[in-house]
Amino acid sequence: MDEPMRRGGRPRRSSAEVLADAAAELFLEQGYGRTTVDHIAARAGVSRATFFNYFTAKSDVLWLELDAAVSSLPALLEESRDPSAVRAVEEALLAAARAHDPERVPWAIAQAEVMGIGPELVASVATRVTAQHTAVSAFVGRRTGDHPAALWPQTVAGAMLGAAAAAFGVWVADGVGRRPLVEYVGAALTPVAAGLDGR
Known part of the structure; x- marks a missing residue:
């Protein structure tokens, strides 16, 4: 609604x-x-x-947008009709970046030191990264017939999510002059997806 x-x-x-x-x-x-x-x-x-x-906890308020992206990722993956699992993951991550509200910057990352978050930040990030990795590796496993814990699904999930996370960090650090998030994510994912898809 x-x-x-x-x-x-x-x-x-x-x-x-x-x-x-x-x-x-x-x-x-x-x-x-x-x-x-x-x-x-x-x-x-x-x-x-x-x-x-x-x-559910105080630390969860730090990740309102990231949690929304994580919850939407499985559906975005399933919506893809690209026969390549790698390209389907790329498409889903770009869709999530495109949907992100540009005014909602995760201050937990931008101002972590000032806020004094420290170890709590690391722990809460790890939980969310694990959820994303699980969703992507499960999807790749279904597409390829591999077990989600096998090397290829794990490689695709790690490489693609790592590139997207790097793009997200640079987007946050760019401050008020930042461009749309999808541009950063697209630039980071393009060479990674091309390399994986060309294996």
Whole structure:
């Protein structure tokens, strides 16, 4: 269902986005470690229970967009009709990048040091990277008849996701002058996909 539109034509922000923005403000003001779920809920003007309707832990607010991309990846992979598993993965990752809201920059990456996130950032990233890797290797395995844990599905997943992650990091670091995310992801994936597809 579409988000309700504001009078100016912009979609109304979801409660999850309001909570994520409140958390980012607090992490910048007082640090990640000194910010509690109660602080975030109060800043957003909602209850603690509402927070847990959207997130299972405080660290989850750092990854609102990435979690959405991870959840959409299996469907994007299955939508591809390209006979090449590699090209299908490329197509799905480009679609996810194209759908990313350019105004939603993951401040956890851009401001990790200022926010004092540290090891929690590394742990929460690892969980999400593993989920993406599992989705891609399972898809490649189904397309090729290989077991998802076999070398080829693992290689495709690692190489393609590694290139996309590198592009994402550069996009974040480019600041206000950044171009659309899909341009970065496309530039990173093109040589990798060509090399893998030409094996």
